[in-house]
Structures are given as C-alpha cells and as structure tokens.
Amino acid sequence: MTKASDLLVQCLENEGIEYIYGVPGEENADFMMSLEKSDKITFVLTRHEQGAAFMAEVYGRLTGNPAACLATLGPGATNLITGVADANMDRAPMIVLTGQGATARLHKESHQIMDVVDMFDPVTKWATTIINPDTIPEITRKAVRLARSEKPGAVLIELPEDVAKLESNEKPLEPRRYRRSIADRDDIVRLAKRIAAAKRPIILAGNGCVRKRSSEQLAQLCELTGIGVLNTFMAKGCVDFVKPYSLFTIGLGAKDIVTCAIDAADLVITIGFDMVEYHPHLWNPNGDKNIVHIDFIPAEIDKNYHPEIEVVGDIADALEQLHAQLRELDFEFDLKQQQNTRIEMMNELNAWENDTARGKVKPQKVLSDVRALLPPEAVLLSDVGAHKMWIARHYQCHEPNTCLVPNGFCSMGFALPGAIAAAMVQTENPVVAIAGDAGFLMNVQEMETAARLNSNIVVMVWEDNAYGLIAWKQWAEFGHHTDLSFSNPKWTALADAFSWSYHGVSNSEDMQPQLAAALEHQGPSLVVVSIDYDENQKLTEKLGQLTCTI
Missing domain, CATH: 3.40.50.1220 (TPP-binding domain)
Known part of the structure; x- marks a missing residue:
C-alpha cells in the first residue's frame, strides 16, 4: 500500500516534472513530507504564490513541458490565480497543485474553505479534486497530457488533507506520448x-x-x-x-x-x-x-x-x-x-544607437544597447507596462523563445519571478528581465528568492515614478491623464537589503558599461534606468501622421 501523497509525488516524477515552485501550508503538509523524499523533483520555496505561478509559467514556455506551482487552500489558492491565468492565456503548460480542507467539512461553512476547483475553472484547461486515492495515477496522467496538448495551458489538481493520508494499491501510469495529427x-x-x-x-x-x-x-x-x-x-x-x-x-x-x-x-x-x-x-x-x-x-x-x-x-x-x-x-x-x-523599419531601429541624451535615457537607446550586448541565445523577459510596447517594437530576436512577453492575459509582476525560472533552464545563457517601476514592485519579494538561489539574472527597472502605460493610453484618447504618479524606494538600499549588486543609469553613455558590469556579476543584479517616457507621446504623434503607400 502507498500513501496517497506519496503516490501523487511518484506520478509527478513519472511524468518528468522537475520543479515545483510554491508556498506550502498546513493542508498540504503530507504532500510536502512526501515531496521531501523525492530525488527527482526540486521544490523551490517562493515568497508569494503569484511568483511561484510565474516561475512555473516561464519554465513551461521555455521547455514545452510543465512545471508545477503549489499553494495551500483559501488565500494561498487565490494568490496563485493571476499567475495561473497568465500562463493559461499565454499557452504555457503548467500543473497547479493546491491543498484543501478535509472532505468532511467541504459541504458547509468552515475556516478558509472555498470552492477552489470552480474558481480555477475559467483559467485552466481542466480543474479537479482527488476524492479517491486510487484515481491519482489517472488524474496525474490526464493533467500532464492536457497541459502539454495544443494549445498548452494550466491544469489544477486539488488534494484534500484527509485524502492525502489515505492509502492505495495503484501504481503510476506509464506516460505514452502521441504524435500530433497532420493536416490533410x-x-x-x-x-x-x-x-x-x-x-x-x-x-x-x-x-x-x-x-x-x-x-x-x-x-x-x-x-x-x-x-x-x-x-x-x-x-x-x-x-x-x-x-x-x-x-x-x-x-x-x-x-x-x-x-x-x-x-x-x-x-x-x-x-x-x-x-x-x-x-x-x-x-x-x-x-x-x-x-x-x-x-x-x-x-x-x-x-x-x-x-x-x-x-x-x-x-x-x-x-x-x-x-x-x-x-x-x-x-x-x-x-x-x-x-x-523592412528598410524603413531598420532605419528606425538603427537611429538611436548613438543617442547621447543625459539625465534620462530614451527607450530606443536602452534596447539598442541591450541587443548589442546580449548574444543571440540570451533570454529577455518583459513585464507589462509602457516598456513592453517599446520592447515589442525595438528589441529584435535571432532565435525563438529568447524574448518572453506576456501578451494574452498581460499580467504585471511577471518579469522578476519569470527570470528566476529562466535562469534555471538557461543555465549557460544570460537572462535579463525588463520591468517598469510599478510592475517590479508587484513581486519585489522574489528578490529574496533570487538571492537565496544566487540566480544569475539581471533585472532592469525603467523608472518613471508612474503607471506609464496607463498615462500613455489616457493621453492618447483624452489628451491628458489622471494622477498616476507614485514614489519609489531608495534603489541602492533595496538592492543592498537583498544582497543584489546595483547599477544606476541616467545618461545614455553609461548604459552599455553598467549593463555589461551587471552581466558579468555572479548572482542577481539590479539596473535602474531613468527612462525618458516623453518618447511615448512622440511615438503616438508620429504614428498618427503615418500614411502607407501601396
């Protein structure tokens, strides 16, 4: 006989799951004890469940195979949901593992109890709970197959705390892959x-x-x-x-x-x-x-x-x-x-490489320098904000999956945790994340995770002290924007608090030297750029005057 939580870990091992990212709780304690015995799956403790979901998403996007993210019931599960929705809509394979209270109290009002399966139904390809431990091999096999099948996405498996303690005679099912159908x-x-x-x-x-x-x-x-x-x-x-x-x-x-x-x-x-x-x-x-x-x-x-x-x-x-x-x-x-x-766009892209602005750096110049310094196989991750629009337009790639942009669900807070997972996959290649000062602070707690893992990542923050993309869009439609400004921490103190190296850039001429120093550093580095978002309105005005000759 095999304990249910042991059987679930064995099934995940059998499916080739390498990483589980998450924050455990009381209701998945049995699963964590079972996972601790595994020599095939690495558990990565994160500082927030949303960060765990973004890490699993990036692993899936880079490898084509799912990683798992884990949380307990109630608030743990709700903290996961944004990252899970992002992965599902960005077509990343992912397994979501949540704990749940004992089945004897699921039918009534009870501490932290909510219907996690129903809550996750709109943001997953399939969501289910394990009621009978004998179904664990079938559920796990189905979950991984669905997560990997086109279009890939997230699948939720919920394990109630009392079911985790039950025993079963079942064994993991052998993963048997199928070939995709071909076109007529x-x-x-x-x-x-x-x-x-x-x-x-x-x-x-x-x-x-x-x-x-x-x-x-x-x-x-x-x-x-x-x-x-x-x-x-x-x-x-x-x-x-x-x-x-x-x-x-x-x-x-x-x-x-x-x-x-x-x-x-x-x-x-x-x-x-x-x-x-x-x-x-x-x-x-x-x-x-x-x-x-x-x-x-x-x-x-x-x-x-x-x-x-x-x-x-x-x-x-x-x-x-x-x-x-x-x-x-x-x-x-x-x-x-x-x-x-192509010629016109190439001229546009090349026009900024020698820009000499001081005090603030233009987005086009930053991305020109980033591309110049990174090898073809380097991975760049974009958060969501005004910088994402500039990355889409001005950062070009040599190879697939070397620029990860969340563009389905478009959730802020993606880049920092995503970079941690990317560094686990791309151990020999540089990993750079670019975020706005708003999106970066949404998962800033994962700086500790990066420091603990000694992740070789560079996170570049474009500082404008505002929700720049919202301001850009409001200005484009209404001619002005509401108050969207905020203050930021002392970046040097923040980097020092988490034992990251720090590099500040406010002049164009310093962009390449500071980024190069960050890339050479072993461990996580923070590069903060004073960004010139006056270029947002200039680009909108320029494109508004564009006419096409056919």
Missing part, C-alpha cells in the same frame, strides 16, 4: 495553389510558431518564397530578424510602419496565430482581407477572421508539406512594398 494533404495542395496565385502574400506568425520545429520550417518556407513575416509579440524570434524576410513585430494597436505591409497584402497567411494577442479587427477592420489559416486547431469564429482555407494539424509538418508543394509550382510575387517596409 488536399488542404495543403489547395493552400499551395492559393499562395502561388497571390501577388503580395504576407505571413502573420503567432505564438504557435515559436515551437522549434515550426520556426525551422517557417524559415525554410521563407527562404524558398521570399514572403515577409510579421510576428506577434509572443512570436518574436520565430524568424531571425537579420533575414531579409523579417518584417519585425506587429501588434501595438496603432498603425505602425509594419502595418503598411499587411495593408498592401492581397493574401494574409496566418501561422499559429492566436486571437488573444492581436485581434483581427486591428488589421482587418473591414473584414475584407483574404486569409488562409495554418494552426494546430481550427480558427476561432470572428467576423474579422474568416479564412477561406484552414490547414489544421501539426504546424511544422504542414509547413514542410507546403514547402514541398510550392517547390513544384510557379509563382511570381511583388514584394517591393515589404522590402521597403
């Missing part, structure tokens, strides 16, 4: 002919393209056809930005240089496109664009997104088949407008 060959043939008949096709690459095989096949397709690729925020790096077919990132919500390319297109080829990132009404407002859809799943129904052809199945395989079909066809595309878009 007739659909591929139709798609190839439709693309060959177009004059100005363009590719809109979404989150599904950052899977390694998908990005490799996408690059081969573009090498063959020359068709330009616009990527969404979460698809950054799906094609190397130095390639002539990279048209950079789309999704600001306002017309930008790169949107001129989609305006000019007579066929939009969406690949792995996810509506949670960039709604079609922003790039197809009249619903008159010719669209073809390649994805793991059928298209979401939307009046602005009504594809004439849907190729449903494994993306990498579909692109490989499409490549083979197009090799046999004649096509002649007019891609001059796309080439001009």
Whole structure:
C-alpha cells in the first residue's frame, strides 16, 4: 500500500516534472513530507504564490513541458490565480497543485474553505479534486497530457488533507506520448495553389510558431518564397530578424510602419496565430482581407477572421508539406512594398544607437544597447507596462523563445519571478528581465528568492515614478491623464537589503558599461534606468501622421 501523497509525488516524477515552485501550508503538509523524499523533483520555496505561478509559467514556455506551482487552500489558492491565468492565456503548460480542507467539512461553512476547483475553472484547461486515492495515477496522467496538448495551458489538481493520508494499491501510469495529427494533404495542395496565385502574400506568425520545429520550417518556407513575416509579440524570434524576410513585430494597436505591409497584402497567411494577442479587427477592420489559416486547431469564429482555407494539424509538418508543394509550382510575387517596409523599419531601429541624451535615457537607446550586448541565445523577459510596447517594437530576436512577453492575459509582476525560472533552464545563457517601476514592485519579494538561489539574472527597472502605460493610453484618447504618479524606494538600499549588486543609469553613455558590469556579476543584479517616457507621446504623434503607400 502507498500513501496517497506519496503516490501523487511518484506520478509527478513519472511524468518528468522537475520543479515545483510554491508556498506550502498546513493542508498540504503530507504532500510536502512526501515531496521531501523525492530525488527527482526540486521544490523551490517562493515568497508569494503569484511568483511561484510565474516561475512555473516561464519554465513551461521555455521547455514545452510543465512545471508545477503549489499553494495551500483559501488565500494561498487565490494568490496563485493571476499567475495561473497568465500562463493559461499565454499557452504555457503548467500543473497547479493546491491543498484543501478535509472532505468532511467541504459541504458547509468552515475556516478558509472555498470552492477552489470552480474558481480555477475559467483559467485552466481542466480543474479537479482527488476524492479517491486510487484515481491519482489517472488524474496525474490526464493533467500532464492536457497541459502539454495544443494549445498548452494550466491544469489544477486539488488534494484534500484527509485524502492525502489515505492509502492505495495503484501504481503510476506509464506516460505514452502521441504524435500530433497532420493536416490533410488536399488542404495543403489547395493552400499551395492559393499562395502561388497571390501577388503580395504576407505571413502573420503567432505564438504557435515559436515551437522549434515550426520556426525551422517557417524559415525554410521563407527562404524558398521570399514572403515577409510579421510576428506577434509572443512570436518574436520565430524568424531571425537579420533575414531579409523579417518584417519585425506587429501588434501595438496603432498603425505602425509594419502595418503598411499587411495593408498592401492581397493574401494574409496566418501561422499559429492566436486571437488573444492581436485581434483581427486591428488589421482587418473591414473584414475584407483574404486569409488562409495554418494552426494546430481550427480558427476561432470572428467576423474579422474568416479564412477561406484552414490547414489544421501539426504546424511544422504542414509547413514542410507546403514547402514541398510550392517547390513544384510557379509563382511570381511583388514584394517591393515589404522590402521597403523592412528598410524603413531598420532605419528606425538603427537611429538611436548613438543617442547621447543625459539625465534620462530614451527607450530606443536602452534596447539598442541591450541587443548589442546580449548574444543571440540570451533570454529577455518583459513585464507589462509602457516598456513592453517599446520592447515589442525595438528589441529584435535571432532565435525563438529568447524574448518572453506576456501578451494574452498581460499580467504585471511577471518579469522578476519569470527570470528566476529562466535562469534555471538557461543555465549557460544570460537572462535579463525588463520591468517598469510599478510592475517590479508587484513581486519585489522574489528578490529574496533570487538571492537565496544566487540566480544569475539581471533585472532592469525603467523608472518613471508612474503607471506609464496607463498615462500613455489616457493621453492618447483624452489628451491628458489622471494622477498616476507614485514614489519609489531608495534603489541602492533595496538592492543592498537583498544582497543584489546595483547599477544606476541616467545618461545614455553609461548604459552599455553598467549593463555589461551587471552581466558579468555572479548572482542577481539590479539596473535602474531613468527612462525618458516623453518618447511615448512622440511615438503616438508620429504614428498618427503615418500614411502607407501601396
């Protein structure tokens, strides 16, 4: 006979779970005692459950396999939910483990008791409770399979404290993986002919393209056809930005240089496109664009997104088949407008590398210097705020999954805990997180976790003493903004309190030397930049005057 909590740990080990991040409580004490005996799973104690969820999310996004986050019942579970929702909507595989009170008191009012399973239902792919210990192997196998299946997401397993003490004769189920279904060959043939008949096709690459095989096949397709690729925020790096077919990132919500390319297109080829990132009404407002859809799943129904052809199945395989079909066809595309878009955007990106502003540093200059210092395989994580818009537009990637942007649920507080998990996965590569002063302080307690783990991370805070993105959006719509300002801690004292190295930047000329020093430091480093957010309004005004020549 095996104790239920021991059996759950054995099942998680059997599924290849490497890390559980969390804050335990009284109601999952049996599980923690069982976990302590494991030599296959590492438990990472965090300072807040939300931080644990963001760590598990980043692990899932970087590896394609789930990590787990753990909390006790009641307030522990509610603290998890924002990070879990973020992972689920950003399509990161995750297992959520929560404790619960004894089953004898779940039917009535009782201390800290609430219906955790129902609460998590809207933000997970599946949420369940273990009532019978004999079901643990099936529940765990189903949970991991669902979490990994397209589109990936979060799954909740709740273990009540009395059930954890029960015993079972069951054994873990052997994980048996399946191959994704492949697209119908007739659909591929139709798609190839439709693309060959177009004059100005363009590719809109979404989150599904950052899977390694998908990005490799996408690059081969573009090498063959020359068709330009616009990527969404979460698809950054799906094609190397130095390639002539990279048209950079789309999704600001306002017309930008790169949107001129989609305006000019007579066929939009969406690949792995996810509506949670960039709604079609922003790039197809009249619903008159010719669209073809390649994805793991059928298209979401939307009046602005009504594809004439849907190729449903494994993306990498579909692109490989499409490549083979197009090799046999004649096509002649007019891609001059796309080439001009790339040149214009490259000029925009390169215009700031020698900026010499003092007192405050322009966002464009910061990101130019960050890109210049980081190797292609380095991982950059963005929090949510005005800086995210600048990262999306001005930070370019060579490889997939080297710029992690939360762009589905878009939760602030993501970057610091996410960087800790990224450093666990990318042990040989630099990890840099960029956050605003608002988002950074939302999970500032994880500075202690980073110090305790001696995480090799650099967290860069863009200081403007305000909720800058909200101010930007209010100003753009109403011509002014409400009072959104606040004060900040003494950054040097904060870094010292948590034994982090500290680097302050207020002049452009200091950006690269200070960042380089932070990257060389063994352990966590804090870089605080006095950021010039006057550039927000200047960019809005500039884009408002943009006209596209087709």
